[in-house]
Amino acid sequence: MSVPADTSRPMTDDELADVYRDLHANPELSFQETRTAAMVADRLAAWGYEVTTTIGGTGVVGILDNGAGPTALLRADMDALPVKELTGLPYASSAKAVDRLGNDVSVMHACGHDVHVTCLLGAASQLAADRDQFSGRLMVVFQPAEELGSGAKAMVDDGLYERFGKPDVVFGQHVAPVAAGVIGMHDGLAMSASDSLTITLHGRGGHGSRPETTVDPVVMAAATILRLQTIVSRETAGTETAVVTVGMVRAGTSNNIIPDTAELRLNVRTFDPKVRERTLAAITRITQAEAEASGAPTPADVDHTDYFPPLVNDPEAMGRTRAAFVDWLGAGRVVDPGVLTGSEDCGVLADAAGAPCVFWILGGADPALFAAARSLDDVMQVVRGLPNNHSPHFAPVVSPTLRMGAEAFVTAVRTWLPPTSAIGAG
Numbered sequence: 001m002s003v004p005a006d007t008s009r010p011m012t013d014d015e016l017a018d019v020y021r022d023l024h025a026n027p028e029l030s031f032q033e034t035r036t037a038a039m040v041a042d043r044l045a046a047w048g049y050e051v052t053t054t055i056g057g058t059g060v061v062g063i064l065d066n067g068a069g070p071t072a073l074l075r076a077d078m079d080a081l082p083v084k085e086l087t088g089l090p091y092a093s094s095a096k097a098v099d100r101l102g103n104d105v106s107v108m109h110a111c112g113h114d115v116h117v118t119c120l121l122g123a124a125s126q127l128a129a130d131r132d133q134f135s136g137r138l139m140v141v142f143q144p145a146e147e148l149g150s151g152a153k154a155m156v157d158d159g160l161y162e163r164f165g166k167p168d169v170v171f172g173q174h175v176a177p178v179a180a181g182v183i184g185m186h187d188g189l190a191m192s193a194s195d196s197l198t199i200t201l202h203g204r205g206g207h208g209s210r211p212e213t214t215v216d217p218v219v220m221a222a223a224t225i226l227r228l229q230t231i232v233s234r235e236t237a238g239t240e241t242a243v244v245t246v247g248m249v250r251a252g253t254s255n256n257i258i259p260d261t262a263e264l265r266l267n268v269r270t271f272d273p274k275v276r277e278r279t280l281a282a283i284t285r286i287t288q289a290e291a292e293a294s295g296a297p298t299p300a301d302v303d304h305t306d307y308f309p310p311l312v313n314d315p316e317a318m319g320r321t322r323a324a325f326v327d328w329l330g331a332g333r334v335v336d337p338g339v340l341t342g343s344e345d346c347g348v349l350a351d352a353a354g355a356p357c358v359f360w361i362l363g364g365a366d367p368a369l370f371a372a373a374r375s376l377d378d379v380m381q382v383v384r385g386l387p388n389n390h391s392p393h394f395a396p397v398v399s400p401t402l403r404m405g406a407e408a409f410v411t412a413v414r415t416w417l418p419p420t421s422a423i424g425a426g
Contacts, residue, residue, distance in 0.1 A: 010126035023114035027080030030145035047128040056154030069136025073167035076120035077146035112175035119405025136417035149308040152348035172346035175364040184337035184361030191311035194343035208256035217262035314356030364396030
């Protein structure tokens, strides 16, 4: 996608929409975001940023030095999901790719990272055009592989802060199915830890007509799936939180062949480290017990593949940013969504820098859907009826979501980087 000829002004709403639709139609899986990264790098360079690519694989960093003052890091994630899009949008994705396990999959921006990239580009263009109004340093980070929980760590491990310096604050946002025009902010522990596991159950295959000669891993998998649900219902106190999801089951190639193995892929969400440790131990215990009870020839393999730490927002930095958002939007449009069981690795960037994290939720649903809501219960009823992140039907509205997301970043930066006149007065 070409870079506009006029790079001296902020992106217009139409340009934001064009970029978003292009990204949405051309999604890329984790650590495969080469097209997205190239487009981002070209635009940042045209706006005067010092650009470095291939950080942590496919990550992009843009630096705009603008005099004395603090450094603000603005982050957007770029990767899409192995989901077949069913939105029916004219710019819907028909992309295909090979995932990290070698599977041919459909690809969709089912989590809204195309929104995140577009909003950060919009903010980067506006801040570059308005550089006479603030003093300090911008570090815009376009991160790969958030969906794997490893993209932020990959960038840090690749020398992000040794090469570009540490920020004084880290800003990030995530679009969600709440009304566009609303910002959600929660101090302290804001999002859960996430663990992904792959379980391989080993049986002994054979003919479907003679099951007595086999050890059926499909039956073993079914029993394991059901028993895993008791971790939350019977081993986790009502005052604690844990979510255990079996998101994939794979076994066999034919209806009359009992296979040798069955594979499960799990995801676990927790807030308390002790609950996390206990939940992960229970998964292993139940899996191995089911394998033994089934007479499996070998124990199951339980592989821990991905991990997101909890995301914790700094209360003082959040308060400072919230006040600016309230001045911008009004108190009624800045809400507290509470602690969320979704997960994000943006906090890794803040933790590694020793900087405060300020992460908020960006409304992306049609505001008209919420017009009749008169209470929080009414709002939540609407939200529950909307396609959520990771759904093949997830489709944020273009306007006002994109402009709101760009302005949110700009507003946040201006709470941290002082106006040029303040530096001159010093």
